[in-house]
Amino acid sequence: MIILEEKMQYVPPPPYVTNLSVPPPPFPGEHRGAAKLSDLPPYLLLRIVYMTFPQTPRIDEAKIERQRKTLCWLSMQLRLVNRSFYIACEHLLRSTYLPAYDSMIRPPYSSDPFPLSSSASTSSVSAIDTLQRETKVLDLFIALKVHEDVMVDDSSLHLERDDSFKDLFDLMQPRSRLEDLVRDYGVRDGVVHTNPTEVNTPSSSSTILRMNNSGTGSASTSKQPTGPVPVSFSALSISFSPRRVGLVLTASGRKRTIVDAARMRDEKLEVTAKKLVRQLKVWLSEG
Numbered sequence: 001m002i003i004l005e006e007k008m009q010y011v012p013p014p015p016y017v018t019n020l021s022v023p024p025p026p027f028p029g030e031h032r033g034a035a036k037l038s039d040l041p042p043y044l045l046l047r048i049v050y051m052t053f054p055q056t057p058r059i060d061e062a063k064i065e066r067q068r069k070t071l072c073w074l075s076m077q078l079r080l081v082n083r084s085f086y087i088a089c090e091h092l093l094r095s096t097y098l099p100a101y102d103s104m105i106r107p108p109y110s111s112d113p114f115p116l117s118s119s120a121s122t123s124s125v126s127a128i129d130t131l132q133r134e135t136k137v138l139d140l141f142i143a144l145k146v147h148e149d150v151m152v153d154d155s156s157l158h159l160e161r162d163d164s165f166k167d168l169f170d171l172m173q174p175r176s177r178l179e180d181l182v183r184d185y186g187v188r189d190g191v192v193h194t195n196p197t198e199v200n201t202p203s204s205s206s207t208i209l210r211m212n213n214s215g216t217g218s219a220s221t222s223k224q225p226t227g228p229v230p231v232s233f234s235a236l237s238i239s240f241s242p243r244r245v246g247l248v249l250t251a252s253g254r255k256r257t258i259v260d261a262a263r264m265r266d267e268k269l270e271v272t273a274k275k276l277v278r279q280l281k282v283w284l285s286e287g
Contacts, residue, residue, distance in 0.1 A: 181273035228284030
């Protein structure tokens, strides 16, 4: 209990702001509308998605089975709500199923399915639209895997077929991985570009003689762009077979194979990609 002296005078607190035209906090002035769940910071939204997983088992159902059903629910329903939930669900699904995906990669193929770090930003659009084409194969694998896991848990008569993932890892995975490698090597060698505003073509120096008022000349050097113009990666695709691969260019709605190369069955994709990039460089130089 606090006893105040009667002689003590009450002093009011100072105002929030000296300018009376500005409203005091925590009111910002204009009404911003009702807050939405998707307006939460990404780390909080991701935490909410994590908390949807069961923490304790039921009597009639094992904990691991309920977790698989939750993963299927994330893939089939929750991630379709909006972009924020899509990004949060994809983060969890990809990190969960990446070990299973890597175990299905068949030698001598390699894998790098996650989006490029250079294209990542805080915007939801760039987080969804990635240049890494193998990411789409990983997402297809997840969609198939979550369905198969739930079917196996629901019925003992359901047998997971080995050929369910055959097309993914015999054709789609090595083809998309090869396209990503062609992009990496092509950008490095200046024959492929991913952004038209960042095209760097080889340049040659030319000397220009300028005459001043005194009659003497001064030489200046200017760079004139020469050499082939890089091809847009969005217009390139790969035709893939165990013995031969080709680089397909799509222009004006028409597709044509511009370069192709033979490959051995045990040949690494990195070696094949370098072959295609070398031939693409020759094709561009020939006009």
